[in-house]
Amino acid sequence: MSTSDQEDEVPSGRAEPRIGPLQHRARTWDTGAGTSEPARTLRGITQKKIRQKINTYKYKDISYTEDIRILKILAGKKDSALKCMLFPSNLRLTQSTSKGKNHEYKALSYWWGEGEPEHPVIMYDDVGVRDGLRTMSPFTSSGTFYIRGNLKAALEQFRSESKDVDVWIDALCINQDNVKEKTAQVARMDEIYSSASSVWVWLGAGKPETKETFDFLKYDILDLKVLDDLVKTKEYEKKWKLVVTLMKNRWFSRRWVIQELALARRAVVRWGSEEMEWSNFADAIALVMTKHDEITEILGNEKTFSAIKPDGAIKQRLIHLEVLVSSLFLAFEASEPRDTIYAVLSLAKDTMTQPELGKSPSWLLESNSSEEDLATTFLSFRALVCICLYPCYLLFKLVWTTPQPSKPEDSSSHDSPSEPIIDPRIAPDYDKSLTDVCADFMEYCVETSQSLDILCRHWAPPPKPLTPLEKLKLEKEDRVQEVEKMPTWIPSIKGHAYGGPLDVLTGRRNGDSFVGCHERQNHQHYHASGNLRPSANFGKCDPIVEDHQDLTDLEEPTPSDKSLDVIPEESGVSAKLPSKLLLRLRPKKFDGTLTVKGFKLETIEHISGRVMSGIIPGEAFEFGGWPKVSEMTVDDKYPDEVPDQLWRTLVADRGPDGTNAPAWYRRACLECLTHVDNNGNLNTDKFRKVEDTPETMKLFLKRVRNVVWNRKFFLTAGKSRHGVLYGIAPPKASNNDIICILFGCSVPVVLRKVSDDRYNFIGECYVHAMMDGESLPVIPVKMPEHPYSSVKGFTLI
Structure with missing residues (x-):
């Protein structure tokens, strides 16, 4: 899903992808939208501000914890204005207490696009029309909703001249300005996509080479007798380049595609007017990958494809959330930073707790389908991963497997108070600061894995910059932009071996992480702290609401505000405050500190330059x-x-x-x-x-x-019983940084003292002959015991 899949603005005028030396990352991905955005000059930004489109359509409230909205694309001719209507519906897989019925719909999987929404859609209020064709009169209440070019192209392509078309599209069917609704709907993404009759994968408006590319996939590559001949000569070099260009489409970098396709009953790939069944598309790409070496020789570009061979289908969730977030799907981008975690929640095996109250998440409910039905229900997930992660070398043999037969349960048991629900620390909540989202996730990982290795896995997204519209609103309200500063112990994705999602096609940027082998869960390469358990205390803020402004001066909410959620009475703030104000007043949960137990091993005295290129x-x-x-x-x-x-x-x-x-x-x-x-x-x-x-x-x-x-080599001062130590440090390490062993962390780490009791976390390191517990006290000295009350430890900021 792309509930928050809005893209940060990037330079326009992208060059066509080419084979050969990879270009700057801003030119790596093909947007697929078929349109270009105004240049990001000062004049262009100013003009954007002046002509900013304001939506006049007002959402009608729905029971968003139970129902969804469906978009009806009203029938119209090819060049006519886009006209749509939103109406509520139940979901096929769930029981709702609302009075509505469930209606069949298709779900759209697409890339939101660049720039500000500027293409108008006439959005009518619900007039009760569900099936058949309805022509709206000039007296039917309506408003204008502005969308980006890629979505406009999709709506025009899917619109019929003879009948209305029902579809679920996150940008339109969820009120993005209502944080409570958005949070509730994101938590139900698995239901929304699995309830859809099919998922439309939209790659963009199409290009002159679209038909030739799809024909090559459908009629040449899928013909096994022809495939071998395609890689014997350079005769088909142009067509192989078409496939490579297709794989640079921005849709393939979206993190939400993992869930959207993994849960779909059926999917169709659409690029302009051309289409392919997802199963055939995935098979074609998988077959291309079996010819990796031959294609590399033809194109002279070793980064074209990886040698991953997809097989199988999703049958059971076997991967922990920490692995999903910090390893397998790093090449998938989530422009809303919180979605780095939320987008894969429904695919993890360990996101449930056993609270006293609550129902099972929908993805845990038993299905009445046969094993054969299940096999056809879920798509070739590993093929999806291969397609989207072809620059990376990952193994998936233990990701998905066929489940063991289970005993049928009485459906009423799902209402039992003992049924699991998602851990509140990782539940979707767009009202939380990014720091709180990341810290909650890391606290959850430390608790469930009993390891501090999450400190060394580079996964965390950077804070999302404000859009021009958000900046304009701040200016109007005479407020200064608040820049969220992430603590050093939240590891940025920029430190990953291939950097962020938009960097993966430019090649390696950093060395591989030292902390473990993700495809073999609970396996660690090293044991620097032995088998000692971690001791980690995530600093919490005082729960009292911060006094950001004088609340007594606030006016009574306007009628439009009254439809919004208000601050709970127990918060100590007047319950008449609208939720939009709550977003600015809500205090942080974490104070940015993390206290961990361990000991100093040595101090870096000599350090080399970075290993460049x-x-x-x-x-x-x-x-x-x-x-x-x-x-x-x-x-x-x-x-x-x-x-x-x-x-x-x-x-x-x-x-x-x-x-x-x-x-x-x-x-x-x-x-x-x-x-x-x-x-x-x-x-x-x-x-x-x-x-x-x-x-x-x-x-x-x-x-x-x-x-x-991109790492550095070092020698330590040699003042400990271990003498001078030799090793490899992260790129930001410098002289006088200290090498530490943290209990529960499988590798040594580098810290930098910034005050008497505060340290910056620099990163993991390798220290020769200190990677398997050699630094720990030797017998007969007694080993420290958890919670290590006699050990001072380190407070990271």
């Missing part, structure tokens, strides 16, 4: 015990052996997927070090591309690049 600086090798090249004479020879700490640190003492580092890495490392340049630097990219480079060297260098990319 795969070039490892000579000082990194010198720190590890390799001779300084600039001081070697002509007669000097390279050592016959590589210091153990050097080659093991270069690969973080692990092979691919967290396995033990193979012994032959040592020999491969020695060969690489004999090819450094005159400054002692090693260009890992150079040898990877040379044809006669031994395959073992290529495999070794691939592992090295994955570990050291």
Whole structure:
């Protein structure tokens, strides 16, 4: 869903995607909208403010915790104005106490688009028409609703000249200005998409190459007898480029597509007037991926596709929320930052608690469908992930599997007070600050996983910048823009190996995380703190409402305000305050601090420059015990052996997927070090591309690049019982930062002291010979016990 899928403004005038060296990320994705936005010049922004379109349509209240609105696209000719009507409906899968009935509809999955809404839709009030055709008269009450170009193109494409069309579209069917309604409806996304007769996947208005692209997918790639011939020569290079271009459509980057398609009964891909069944589309892309190597050779672009092979369908939710949010779907964007978590809630296995009251979320209700029905109900989910995550190398063997037969339950049991509901800390709530949403999620993860590793997983979205309309409103109200500053212990997605969602096609940006193997849950690569449990205290604010302004001066709410939710009486604030004011007065839950228990290991004394573009600086090798090249004479020879700490640190003492580092890495490392340049630097990219480079060297260098990319090498002061330590630190680390072992964290971390008892969290690190509990007290010294009352710990800010 894209309830908050509004896109941050990006430069317009995008160049057509091309094969070859990848361009700046702002030009990576194809919008698919078929339209261009005004240039973001000062004049253009000013004109936008002046001609800002204001909706005149007023939403009618519905029982939004039980019902939804359906959009009726009124019949009309191709070039006529768009006319629609909204009406309430029950959902097929749930029982409602409202008087309405459930009505069949299709649901739209699409990218909202760029810029401000400026295309008018005449929106009529509900006149009771549900089935058949109805022509509205000039006397029928209506208003104007403005939408973006991509949605306008979709409505015009789906409109019929002979009959009305019922569809659910988040931007129109949910009152986006009503936070309570939006929160309630987002919590029911699984019901909305699974109740729809089908889901329309809208890729945009179409382009001249649309038909040729779809024909190639349908009639060539899906023909297994033809497929092998397509990759034997460069004859089909142009058509392979069409497929690559298609995959850069912005729809494929949206985080909500995971839920929208995973829960759909049937889906159809539409690009302009061309369409394909999703099952055929997914099969075509999966078949393309089986020819990854051949296509790479034809196009000369190794980043074209990944070698992931999709199979199977969703049958049971087996992945924890922490994994879904912080690993599997990082390449999917959520322009409303809170949706980074909310968009995958219904797919996680651990989002439920056992409260005293409450009903089961709809996705936990038993279905009366047979196993065969279930197989056809859910789409090829792994194919979706492959399509959208082709720059990333992820494994999904343990993501989805066929469920064990379960005993039928009496339907009445779902009303039992003991049935689970979603944990309130992670339940959709758009009234919470982003910091509170992230901190609640992290507190939940620490509690459920009994680990602090979430501190080292780069997943958190940045705060959403204000739109021009929001800035204009602030100016009119003479208020200053409030910029939310995230604590350092909430790890930004920018630190992920491939950066944010819009960065994935530009290649690697950082080294792989050290903290665990997501495809094998509860498995950790290292055990720096042994098996000690975490001790984490998330600082909370005083629950008293902050006195942001004199509430006695507030006027009685206007009639339009009275339809809004008001502040509860127990809050101590006058109950006549409208919810829009509540958004500005609601206090934060968390104060931005996190106190964790652990101990200081060492202090960084020497640190290298960052590993840029795969070039490892000579000082990194010198720190590890390799001779300084600039001081070697002509007669000097390279050592016959590589210091153990050097080659093991270069690969973080692990092979691919967290396995033990193979012994032959040592020999491969020695060969690489004999090819450094005159400054002692090693260009890992150079040898990877040379044809006669031994395959073992290529495999070794691939592992090295994955570990050291954009990181720094360091030596510690050596003042502890462990002596001088050698390792790899995050890019922001510097001299005098401290290396710490936090109880419950599988790897060491780097902290920076900012005051007597406050620290910034810099990030995870690798410290040679300190990754498996070697820093902990040795017998007969007694190990600390949870909750470690005698340990002071660190307060992170």
